[in-house]
Amino acid sequence: MVRFCAICGKVPSGSESLIDNLCWDCYRDKHRLINAPKSVEVEICRHCYSYRLNRRWIQPRGDVDPIFAAAIEVVKSRVSLNGTGVFEVSPLEMVDRNRVKVKVSALGTVHPDIPKYREEVVVEVMLKYVSCPVCIKIASKYYIATLQIRADRRSISRSELEELVGLIENVVLRELKTDKSAYVVEFSEVDGGLDLKFANTRVARLIASKIRERTGASIKETFKVIGFNRSSGKRLSRLTISLRLPPFSLNDIIRVDDEILLLKDFRGGKFIAVNLASWSKISFSPKLLSSKNVVRIDSLHNLPRGLVVSVQGDFLQLMDLSSYEIYEVAKPVELDLKSGDEVQFIKLEDKIFIANLL
Ligand SMILES: [Zn+2]
Ligand SMILES: [Zn+2]
Incomplete structure (x- = not known):
């Protein structure tokens, strides 16, 4: 038969x-291979072209036209295959600003006995222009986190401020590439420091921890309830992060008990200092600097210059280059000096210390 x-x-x-x-x-x-709706509606932000995918708002990325990018991603989420195979969605036609067409093209099969083949369908995408939650927040200057940057028992210096602002800008610009809500809502220089407001607690915390890494600042967080979210029933609170820079900064010369130290560096959560009597290096945690026994004596920037005239055994003769006075100075064990070297020094009561080799 x-x-x-x-x-x-x-x-x-x-x-x-x-x-x-x-x-x-x-x-x-x-038995069609591709299972796709004839048309879909996409909510897209008229300001930033973020689009709504399921319950989330997604920022467009890359060089693709943001309208097609939104259309493609939303269509992808609504397509499935009967049988086995793979599919891709590509731009087809921009009908007008409110309507585009995309092509779904699949390679696979609906039945194990039939060899793989290609199938295509066209999906129409209707665009609905709205304002995304972030753009609404930007427009309203909404903020949820405040970062207060101060220094312990002193003002933040101009050069420290510049460094902080550079660091903040770097973090914000990098985060904005993937998170549109990472912007700074408000930036103000206040007496003794900086105040910043953010629409996003994550970025505020990220910046705080980067500054701590760089400077040894301490971080304290406080929350304040500002209302209730009626739809979730959860409390809405505002975060304040107090960031306190150590009472001393790099290049400060400090007295800890009887030692005279120059703060050289901050690395891996520790200060690195030079003990000016011996020029040996020590490291310690920022907490030590908050103790009352630590006193700032001067900064390296203010110290006078001197010339090493001669070195004899454990002593050297140093000429103050502003007064031409000659001093006898104990040579730091770990500093190799020879006559003719120019240095910066600090004079304390009856003792002189070499602070820097120029
Ligand atoms: Zn047939
Ligand atoms: Zn938007």
């Missing part, structure tokens, strides 16, 4: 065999 297709009457040949009494062509027509 010759078997033939129930729809088109074709008698299969070669490796083709009837499936449910249908030839492969008719079977494919009756």
